[in-house]
Amino acid sequence: MSPATAPAAETEEHRALRAAVAALGQRYGRDYHARITEEGGRPAELWADAAKLGYLGVNLPEEYGGGGGGIAELSIVLEELGAAGCPLLMMVVSPAICGTVISRFGTPAQKQAWLPGLADGSRMMAFGITEPDAGSNSHRITTTARRDGSDWVLTGRKVFVSGVDLADATLIVGRTEDARTGRLKPCLFIVDRDAPGFSRSPIDMELRAAEKQFELVLDEVRLPAAALVGADDTGGGQAEAPDTGLLQLFAGLNPERIMTAAFAVGIGRHALARAVEYARTRQVWTEPIGAHQAIAHPLAAAHIELELARLMMQKAARLYDAGDDAAAGEAANMAKYAAAEACVKAVDQAVHTLGGNGLTREYGLASLVTASRVARIAPVSREMILNFVSHQTLGLPKSY
Numbered sequence: 001m002s003p004a005t006a007p008a009a010e011t012e013e014h015r016a017l018r019a020a021v022a023a024l025g026q027r028y029g030r031d032y033h034a035r036i037t038e039e040g041g042r043p044a045e046l047w048a049d050a051a052k053l054g055y056l057g058v059n060l061p062e063e064y065g066g067g068g069g070g071i072a073e074l075s076i077v078l079e080e081l082g083a084a085g086c087p088l089l090m091m092v093v094s095p096a097i098c099g100t101v102i103s104r105f106g107t108p109a110q111k112q113a114w115l116p117g118l119a120d121g122s123r124m125m126a127f128g129i130t131e132p133d134a135g136s137n138s139h140r141i142t143t144t145a146r147r148d149g150s151d152w153v154l155t156g157r158k159v160f161v162s163g164v165d166l167a168d169a170t171l172i173v174g175r176t177e178d179a180r181t182g183r184l185k186p187c188l189f190i191v192d193r194d195a196p197g198f199s200r201s202p203i204d205m206e207l208r209a210a211e212k213q214f215e216l217v218l219d220e221v222r223l224p225a226a227a228l229v230g231a232d233d234t235g236g237g238q239a240e241a242p243d244t245g246l247l248q249l250f251a252g253l254n255p256e257r258i259m260t261a262a263f264a265v266g267i268g269r270h271a272l273a274r275a276v277e278y279a280r281t282r283q284v285w286t287e288p289i290g291a292h293q294a295i296a297h298p299l300a301a302a303h304i305e306l307e308l309a310r311l312m313m314q315k316a317a318r319l320y321d322a323g324d325d326a327a328a329g330e331a332a333n334m335a336k337y338a339a340a341e342a343c344v345k346a347v348d349q350a351v352h353t354l355g356g357n358g359l360t361r362e363y364g365l366a367s368l369v370t371a372s373r374v375a376r377i378a379p380v381s382r383e384m385i386l387n388f389v390s391h392q393t394l395g396l397p398k399s400y
Contacts, residue, residue, distance in 0.1 A: 009314070014076060021055060021077050025084025030270070030364045033086040037210050042166060046086060050077070051121025056091065060099050064115035070321030071096065071255045075262035075313060082266015083273070085364070089211045090163045092259040094118055097252040098125035098171045101188065105230045105248045110190070117168075125190075126167035127252065128158035128216055138186070138249075143174040143218060145187060145228075152176075152223045154189060158216040160378070164200045165212060168193055171229070172218065173249060186245040188229040188252075197221040207370050250329065254320055256379050257332040261313040261339035264375035268306045268339075268346035271368055275299060275350035278357070289353075298349045305342035312338050330393060337385045340375035347372040 010018070028046050036043055050056050059074040060066025067073065078091050099118045102110055117123025134140040143156025154174055164170055172191050175184040191198055197219040205213050225231055229248055276299060279290030289295050316331035347368045351358035359366045376382050390396045 014073070017058075017073060018076050018080055020053070021080035022084060024049060024053065024055070025081045025086055028084065028086045030085025033210070034361075034364055034367070037208050042210050043086065043088060046081075047088060047090075047121055050081075050088065056095055056121045057099070057115075057119025059095060060115055060119045061103055064103070064111060065119040066099075066103075066115065067119075070317065071100070071258050072314065072317035072321050074255075075258055075317050078259055079262040079266040079269075079310070079313075082263055083269040084266075085270045087263055087266055089209065089263070090124060090166065092256060092263060093127045093162055094124045094167070096255040096259045097127045100255050101171065101229060101248055101252045104251050105244070107226070107230060109226060110229065114169075114190075124163065124167045126161055126164045126170040127173075127256075128161045128164075128170050129173040129249075130158060130160045132157060132159050132215075138173075141173065141175055141186070143172065144184070145174045145176040145189065147176075148222070150225050152189065152225070152228060154191065154218045154221040154223060156218050158218075159214075160203065161200075161214045161216055163211045164193070164214040164216065165202075170198075170216070171252075172216075176245075186249050188245060188248050189223055189227050190229065191218070191221060191223065191227065195221050195223070207374070208367065209371070247325075250325065253379070254316075254325065254328050254332045257336040258313060258316050258320065260375055260379060261309065261316070261332075261335040264336075264339035264343035264372070265306055265310050265313060267368060267372055267375075268302070268309075268343035271343075271347040271350035271365055271372075272299065272302050272306065274363060274365060275353040278354050278363075282354075295353055299353065302342070302346040302349050305338075306346055309335065309338040309342040330389070333380075333385045333388050336375070336380070337382055340372075340382060343372045343375055 033043065054067050055077045057065060058067035058069045058077060059071055062068035074091065074096055078087060081087050095118055099115065102114050114123065118125065131141055131143065143154065143158065145152045145154050154172065156174060158172065161170065169190050169192050172189045174187055174189060176187045177184055198221050199217045200214045203213040203215055230244060279295050279299065280288055282289045312331060313335040316328055316335040319331050320328035347365070351365050351369060354363055354365060357363050391398055
């Protein structure tokens, strides 16, 4: 699928961005991604080139060196790199989640300290929300922050945090006591990678990826007042304001779902393109196998489902960029669900089309079988999305 097939609803600028990123992706491709993963390296060259061209910070404010666009533009970048076989997973985290939260809610000092580096790729942030005993239930998060004079002291654990070894800091989701009600409510802290008491250990994953997963331990990590996102000079402000931390959290989670959809659509497109190329040329009897409907129709269906998922992703991005957070939340969850399902089906059909060749290193599709399932699981499972839609959209009662 070439950039020329992009939806007509896209602007001329979006089509130009799509074509330019596709050209960058073709210079690296699946072989590059497979090689650095095999060597245990990271995509530093691709990250640097994407940064130099302004793609990593395309969603961040121009006054801080960004492109002045939104998640719509950033999702195009990730989708096209994925379609070329070399997606940058940390784009989901650093510019999309952390960059968005800081640009929307950070103090002037936090914006100046972080946004220029996130925009030009020279700095990177990780994002820690998942906990061993909380799973998808964010209300069970036990990482807590307490005041100690003008400082904050953070204690807890996080798991499945991507790229902590590459990041200059991690945006940690904790909970602190509401001064008026005594209830715990979410708050976000910027934790420097070298902060005393902040440690990480790699999680041994069966999935091979350039970006590693980590468990984090925060053992009485002492942070200055300015580490609280949106804090005033005393470390207050955000913590005392009702629901501010929750707004910050969802300001990051909705882009995360949209970018996960872009990741999935890109991978699905890459797998489908490899299968279509093979089906056009592979000849067993008198015609290429792509002439047979048993091969052609499932590939056509996979293409349709990817295009539908992309349309929902674009809708979610536009709603989010327009500031309609409530509608964007629904659309972002739907986009993530649709893209994950379409990706898994496209990859499975691609491998099946190639038969035995689909399991070889030469064609590079077998590793996508595992990778494609990530979008079904992370950052939120498809079952939790179905819960969200059934409760929030359809108005059905909760079972939990």
